[in-house]
Amino acid sequence: MQKTKAALWEFLQGLGKTFMLPVALLAFCGIMLGIGSSLSSEAVTDNLPFLKAEVFHLVFTWMASTGLVAFNFLPVLFAMAIPLGLAREDKGVAAFSGFVGYAAMNLAVNFYLTAKDVDFEDEKTVAHYGIADVLGVQSIDTGLLGAVAVGIVVSVLHRRFRAQRMPDALAFFGGLRFVPIISALVLSVLGLLIPLVWPTFNGWITSVGRGIGHTGVFGPFFFGMGEVLLRPIGLHHILVAMFRFTDVGGSGAVCGDNVSGALSMFYAHLDCSGPPSQAVTEATHFLSQGKMAAYLGGLPGAALAMYHCARREMRPEVKALLVSGVVACVVGGITEPLEFLFLFIAPWLYVIHAVLVGLGFLTAAVLGVFIGNTDGNVIDWLVFGVLQGTTTKWYLVPVIAAVWFAAYYFLFRWAITRFDLKTPGREEPEPPDAVGTDEAPSEETGADGSGDEAAAPREPVAAERELVGGKYDAEAMLDAIGGAGNIQSLDNCITRLRMTVQDAALVDEARLKKLGAVGVMKLDAHNVQVVIGPQVQSVKDAIATMLPVG
Structure with a gap:
C-alpha cells in the first residue's frame, strides 16, 4: 500500500512537471500575440500614426501570427510533452510516439464518425459530439484532457515496450522502433471508443464549469486560494491546467469558433477585433490579473516587513535574498523564493497568504479588470493591460497592489514580532565552531539562503570546485541529499529539484539550506523537493552528471 501511494505521488508530481514545457511556450507566445495584436490594432495606430507604416504593420502581424503557434496546436504539444517529461530514457522517441498516438487517435475518431455516416454539416450533431478540425482531420475535440490521456498512455507504453524484443524476421521493428508502432495501434483502438463516451464525459465537465460559474466572483476566489495551497506539494499545475484549457474554466463562442478554457478563450479574443463577450470576460477572471494584487504588491510588502524585522546587523545579509525574491516575483511571476521563507516557519501565515491571493482574484473580478495571460507579473500588466488600452482597467492594478502591499506589510510585521517568527535575519548568531569544519565559518549568507537557516554561515566550498550559477556547490548538495546512491530519479520544474530517493531521512535539510x-520538502519517505530558484535547471544538470548512467 505504501509503495502504491509513493508511486502515485511520484506520478502526479511528474505529470504536473510535464505541463511546464508547453505552458512556458504558451506564456512566451502569449506575449508575442499580445504585443503584435495590440500594436497593430486601430485603437493604438490611430493614436500613434507612425505605426501604420507597412514595415511596422508587417512586423506586428508576424508577431501575432507567431504567437498563435502554441494556441492553435496546444493539445498536440501536451500529447508530446507529457511522455517526453515522464520518460526517463529515450525521451525523443517518447515525444515522437506522443505525436503518433495523438494523430492515430483522431484518425480513428474520424473513421468511426464516417462509418456511422455522421453529418459533419449538421449543427446539432456537431454540437453533440464536439466535432472540430484537429490536425486537418474532422474529429472530436477532446482538448487538453484527450491530449493528457494520450500522453499518459504513450508514457506507459514507452516504459513497457522500449526494449521490446521481436523474432528475427521482425527484428527491424523491435526496440525503440516498436514504441510508436504500439502507440499507434493502442491509441487507434481507444479512438474508436471516444465517440461513445465523450459526449457524456464532456457533459459532466460542462456541468462542473457551469457550477463554478454560478458561484460568480467566488469561483476565482476559490481558484486563487486553491492554487496557492497546492503549490507547496507541486500539484497546482494540474488545477491551473483544468481552468485554463477545459470547460471548467469556461466555454463559449469567440470570433465564431467555440472555445473551451479561460486561457484559450482569452487568446482567441486577442486574435479578433471587438470588445470581449461576457463569456470571455468571466473566463478571464481566472487569469493573471487576479494574481497581481499579491505578486506586485502583497509579497513585496511581506519582504519589506521581513527586512525591517531582521536584526539590524543582519539586514545587509538578508537584503540580497529578499531583493532577489521580489525581482523573481514581480518580473518573473515566480513566488516560491518568498513564500518558502515563511511557509515552514508559520504555515498558518501561508494559509492567510492563500486567502489574500484569493481575495485578489475576487477584487479584480468585482472591479472588472480584464488583463489575462498567465503569470501575474509586471510584463503581463504592461503587455496585456497598458498596451491594450483603458478597457482593460489596467490603471486599477497599481491601486489594488498598493492596498495589498500595506496589508501584507503590517500583517507580516505584526505576526513576526508578536509570535517571534524566525524569518531571515532574526536567528541568534551561531558560535564559530558550530559549522563543524576546520575552516573559519563564512558569515556570508548570499542571495539564496532562506527560512530559519538564512543567517547561518554558508558551508565552505573546495577551492577547485566550480560553483553552479556562481553560488551552488553541486557536489556538496549531492552529498547532502544522501549521495548518488540515494537518488532513484531526478528532475526539476521551474524552481525545484524533484527527486525520488531511497530514504528521505538521509537528506540533510539544514546542510542543503546552508548550501543555498x-x-x-519531504513529501513522504521517498519523494523530496529542494527549492533552488531560477538556477534550478543548471543545478539539476550538474548533479545529473555525477549520477551513474542507467
Missing part, C-alpha cells in the same frame, strides 16, 4: 537551497 530556499527550502526542502
Whole structure:
C-alpha cells in the first residue's frame, strides 16, 4: 500500500512537471500575440500614426501570427510533452510516439464518425459530439484532457515496450522502433471508443464549469486560494491546467469558433477585433490579473516587513535574498523564493497568504479588470493591460497592489514580532565552531539562503570546485541529499529539484539550506523537493552528471 501511494505521488508530481514545457511556450507566445495584436490594432495606430507604416504593420502581424503557434496546436504539444517529461530514457522517441498516438487517435475518431455516416454539416450533431478540425482531420475535440490521456498512455507504453524484443524476421521493428508502432495501434483502438463516451464525459465537465460559474466572483476566489495551497506539494499545475484549457474554466463562442478554457478563450479574443463577450470576460477572471494584487504588491510588502524585522546587523545579509525574491516575483511571476521563507516557519501565515491571493482574484473580478495571460507579473500588466488600452482597467492594478502591499506589510510585521517568527535575519548568531569544519565559518549568507537557516554561515566550498550559477556547490548538495546512491530519479520544474530517493531521512535539510537551497520538502519517505530558484535547471544538470548512467 505504501509503495502504491509513493508511486502515485511520484506520478502526479511528474505529470504536473510535464505541463511546464508547453505552458512556458504558451506564456512566451502569449506575449508575442499580445504585443503584435495590440500594436497593430486601430485603437493604438490611430493614436500613434507612425505605426501604420507597412514595415511596422508587417512586423506586428508576424508577431501575432507567431504567437498563435502554441494556441492553435496546444493539445498536440501536451500529447508530446507529457511522455517526453515522464520518460526517463529515450525521451525523443517518447515525444515522437506522443505525436503518433495523438494523430492515430483522431484518425480513428474520424473513421468511426464516417462509418456511422455522421453529418459533419449538421449543427446539432456537431454540437453533440464536439466535432472540430484537429490536425486537418474532422474529429472530436477532446482538448487538453484527450491530449493528457494520450500522453499518459504513450508514457506507459514507452516504459513497457522500449526494449521490446521481436523474432528475427521482425527484428527491424523491435526496440525503440516498436514504441510508436504500439502507440499507434493502442491509441487507434481507444479512438474508436471516444465517440461513445465523450459526449457524456464532456457533459459532466460542462456541468462542473457551469457550477463554478454560478458561484460568480467566488469561483476565482476559490481558484486563487486553491492554487496557492497546492503549490507547496507541486500539484497546482494540474488545477491551473483544468481552468485554463477545459470547460471548467469556461466555454463559449469567440470570433465564431467555440472555445473551451479561460486561457484559450482569452487568446482567441486577442486574435479578433471587438470588445470581449461576457463569456470571455468571466473566463478571464481566472487569469493573471487576479494574481497581481499579491505578486506586485502583497509579497513585496511581506519582504519589506521581513527586512525591517531582521536584526539590524543582519539586514545587509538578508537584503540580497529578499531583493532577489521580489525581482523573481514581480518580473518573473515566480513566488516560491518568498513564500518558502515563511511557509515552514508559520504555515498558518501561508494559509492567510492563500486567502489574500484569493481575495485578489475576487477584487479584480468585482472591479472588472480584464488583463489575462498567465503569470501575474509586471510584463503581463504592461503587455496585456497598458498596451491594450483603458478597457482593460489596467490603471486599477497599481491601486489594488498598493492596498495589498500595506496589508501584507503590517500583517507580516505584526505576526513576526508578536509570535517571534524566525524569518531571515532574526536567528541568534551561531558560535564559530558550530559549522563543524576546520575552516573559519563564512558569515556570508548570499542571495539564496532562506527560512530559519538564512543567517547561518554558508558551508565552505573546495577551492577547485566550480560553483553552479556562481553560488551552488553541486557536489556538496549531492552529498547532502544522501549521495548518488540515494537518488532513484531526478528532475526539476521551474524552481525545484524533484527527486525520488531511497530514504528521505538521509537528506540533510539544514546542510542543503546552508548550501543555498530556499527550502526542502519531504513529501513522504521517498519523494523530496529542494527549492533552488531560477538556477534550478543548471543545478539539476550538474548533479545529473555525477549520477551513474542507467
